[in-house]
Amino acid sequence: MMTFRRISACLASLILISLASAPAGAELRIEIREGVTKPIPVAVVPFGWEGQGQSPGDVAAVVAADLARSGRFQPLPRRDMLARPTTGSDLDFDDWRILGTEIVIVGQVIARGAEEFTIRFQVFDVLRGEQVLGFRQPARRRQLRAASHRVADLIYEELTGIRGVFGTRVAYVTVSGSASARRYQLIVADADGENARVAVDSAAPLMSPAWSPDGRKLAYVTFENNRSELYVQSLRSGARERVSSRPGVNGAPAWSPDGRRLALTLSRDDGNLDIYTLDLASQVLNRLTRRPSIDTEAAWSPDGRFIYFTSDRGGAPQIYRIAADGREQAERVTFEGRYNARPRASPDGEKLAVVHNEGGNYRIAAVDLAGGYTQVLTDGALDESPSFAPNGETLIYATREKGRGVLATVSADGRVSQRISASEGDVREPAWSPFPAY
Amino acid sequence: MESRSAVQPGWRPVAWSLAVHGLLLVLLGANLPFWGTASQQPVRLAIEAAVVPDMEAVREREADRRRREAAARRKAEEARRAEAQRQAELARQREAEEARRREAERIALEKRRAAEQRQREAERRRKAEESRKAEAARRAEEQRQAELARQREEQARREAEARQRQAEREAQLRAQLAAEQAREDAVNAGLQQQWMEVIRQHVQRRWNVPPSVRAGLECEIKIVQIQGGVVTNVRFGLCNADPVVKRSIESAVYKASPLPPPPDAVLFDRNITLVFKPTD
Secondary structure: OHHHHHHHHHHHHHHHHHHHHOOOOOOEEEEEOOOEOOOEEEEEOOOEEEOOOOOOOOHHHHHHHHHHHOOOEEEOOHHHOOOOOOOHHHOOHHHHHOOOOOEEEEEEEEEOOOOEEEEEEEEEEOOOOEEEEEEEEEEEHHHHHHHHHHHHHHHHHHHHOOOOOOOOEEEEEEEEEOOOOEEEEEEEEEOOOOOOEEEEEEOOOEEEEEEOOOOOEEEEEEOOOOOOEEEEEEOOOOOEEEEEOOOOOEEEEEEOOOOOEEEEEEOOOOOOOEEEEEEOOOOOEEEOOOOOOOEEEEEEOOOOOEEEEEEOOOOOOEEEEEEOOOOOOOEEOOOOOOOEEEEEEOOOOOEEEEEEEEOOEEEEEEEEOOOOOEEEOOOOOEOEEEEEOOOOOEEEEEEEEOOEEEEEEEEOOOOOEEEEOOOOOEEEEEEEOOOOOO | OOOOOOOOOOHHHHHHHHHHHHHHHHHHHOOOOOOOOHHHHHHHHHHHHHHOOOHHHHHHHHHHHHHHHHHHHHHHHHHHHHHHHHHHHHHHHHHHHHHHHHHHHHHHHHHHHHHHHHHHHHHHHHHHHHHHHHHHHHHHHHHHHHHHHHHHHHHHHHHHHHHHHHHHHHHHHHHHHHHHHHHHHHHHHHHHHHHHHHHHHHHHOOOEOOOOOOOOOOEEEEEEEOOOOOEEEEEEEEEOOOHHHHHHHHHHHHHHOOOOOOOOHHHOOOEEEEEEOOOO
16 A cells, blocks of 8 residues: 555655646747738740641640739749640649749640641649649631630639630720821720721721620721711621710710610710610610719629719719619719729629829729728729729729830739830730630 | 922821821711702712722722832932932032143143243343443453544544645745746747647738638638648538638648748647638
């Protein structure tokens, strides 16, 4: 009895002592409070070619350029690549780990006929050492670029969770020529600037291009007949239709999300600029505003229920909102800054892009409609005409550089911005197309 | 014994019988004045004629009869008497039998009672004996226990004293150790905080935040590392991130491997949990 008690007492004290001297071994918890937004290092390895003669196009180059332009990826220059695999079985992850590449894209263009091809590609995660995506994309020779953009869209969506816009287009107006012989053109180009086509060519001003929701038509304002008139033009055929040529001003066309109506600005008899909606099938005109103030620059909400517009009824230009059938009173939605104009609703309906005057500079800002918070996205002096990409991630707008009008893009959170290399002349009034109908 | 008077044969009944017959003859013979007159004359003749002949025979027959009756009566009487005696005898015998039986029973009962009495006595004595023994044993046991208890107390007292001294020594030692430990812990805590900060920066620089990240992101990821900081195992805990953000977090951890080592090797911990919780 005695010995047992003594032994257990000794053991107990030993244990106590050893516990007291152990390090604080509870689980370590470390909070990560922020990260970086750097472009992800990717490598788009030149695709292999399986067919006769020359490859119909450099798919990898288009994909790499698209990913780079999004601002979220940084493609590895080809000269830095240590290997050029075209399939996963050729791929050795060590070749890419050394370079710090995180994503490797490999592929092949395979001939199926004289004009038919298959683009086969695989996306690999170098850190995990596994494939992330694999696809076969059919393509015709003349649409190889479009197919390459589709490949870039698929990769972008997989890696970011956001739908890609590499297959979209942009419409814009260019002004060239001398003061006495001006030339106005309405241009439609791929989102990367390629394949620029002239949709309208005029000696008189062209303005306010607006895409129909199906991406097939453009509405615009032209002064060809020495007054403002509204036209709708089919892009494929070039055929166009005059939809409003009323006395006074006909301007600022905006398509309803279902494509059946146009909101527009008319002055008509009383010379007062007001918002109207026009049903294209029935030609019924519905007046929404009646104030003596200037009400113009209509833009629809994505659900088609409201129209946002610029009005100076309060003194200085601010953005207002009215029910699309005009039955309710207009209410103001911008409260920060003394000048907010030219609204465009984001595709999710939660934000407005506006031209916002701050300290004398006209800049593009995003207004959060729920909280009213305004975030200035650009830093020019005369930035205007913002237009959302259909995935809501990027805005295209017009700015000035070295005395010329140029286009630029900025990410919707303001972090990434790019200049779009301009051709000659003055570029203005960009409008981003909807998603292509694949 | 029956009364003799009832059955004694003798001259008395004969006398009476004679007397009655005689009277009867007198009356019949005498023509008493107080009875009737002329009509009774014929009757008297008949009767006298009937009675006068053979008085002797009658008396003999009568005496015979009486003798026979008496004899019969005597016999009957004797028979009765004998019977009665016999019965009485039987009765006496039965009584005697009965008496003997009762006596025997009584004696037997007496014996039994006596025997039981003796048994009870014996029992009582035995019990008394036992209880005396038990009592004695109990007392002996009590004494023994008391003795043991005294010994144990003594023991306990000695041991308590020993422990007391031991405890005092140990307390002193522990106090010394604790003081040393506290100093070391303070240093370690500071160093550990430092190490955690290094890891935080290290991971933050490598986490490429995707555009789809939402406010309120809170994502746990549990890391197992080996000496040298190489990450060998990664597992998500509670996490409300979408798949793209989750992948970005996983990539951040892979890029962060090997993790920076602690300033003091003793701080090394295999298990680290990172909680991605942007304060944006």
